[in-house]
Amino acid sequence: MDLNTVVEVRDARRRDTWRPGDAWLAGGTYLFSEPQPHLRRLIDLGRTGWPPLLPAPDGALEIAATCTVAELSAYPKPAQWPSAPLFEQCCRAFLASWKIWHLATVGGNLCNALPAGPMISLTAALDGVCRLVAQTGAVREVPVKDFVTGAGRNVLQPGELLRAVTLPARALARRTAFRQASLYGLGRSGALLIGTLDASDGSFALTVTASTVRPVRLDFPLLPNAEALREGIAHAVGPGEYHDDIHGLPAWRRHMTFRLAEEIRRELAEEETR
Structure with a gap:
């Protein structure tokens, strides 16, 4: 246009x-x-020359705001990353054309702050931290789960730039489970949930996106039972925080959130007992 x-x-x-x-x-x-x-x-920002993906010595991964979906998908994920499948799952959640994949950026998806933004889902679930640069040159860091504050809203100040998102090594080493629901076969996500399990201490985290107006993160010291998980979601997500648009009514999104969360809990529990 x-x-x-x-x-x-x-x-x-x-x-x-x-x-x-x-x-x-x-x-x-x-x-x-x-x-x-x-x-x-x-x-x-097209000529800034920022490396799309930059591994750090400590095992973390820095994703430039200008990194495209295609570049993220094609990046060779190390074999020691149990979280590797999650990258492709979230890239595919765009349900976008080849042209969009080669133009749409990780940073743009975060800054648009749409509930169904799959790069928000990916980076929030893997403890991503946004590096923001003000017009004065001042730098601040904000966790992705706090960067998006509502549907189409974020914490950026006028002129402030999202430079990159960093995923810590410990998050990349977690096992993951992914669930997505849509009203249509090729429709926008009405609910997208990601569970992660840390093998080092057994801690479990559930990240709820698409069904809610902002990312909602629930952390448990150990994998919870079904009742504890349901109570946690009910407490974390207020009635007014389920998104409402043509891609799904709040009641349906709430139902799918509880259903997909339990599927994720069972999947990770079964893997843990193998």
């Missing part, structure tokens, strides 16, 4: 004062998908 209110596109490598009507441009799959009458200038 032509953005007929945009009068300038600037290279992000050229520093300039942030103005009202500015927006960061990465893949552009959202920006160019619908009218943006409030925008006057796009700050293009």
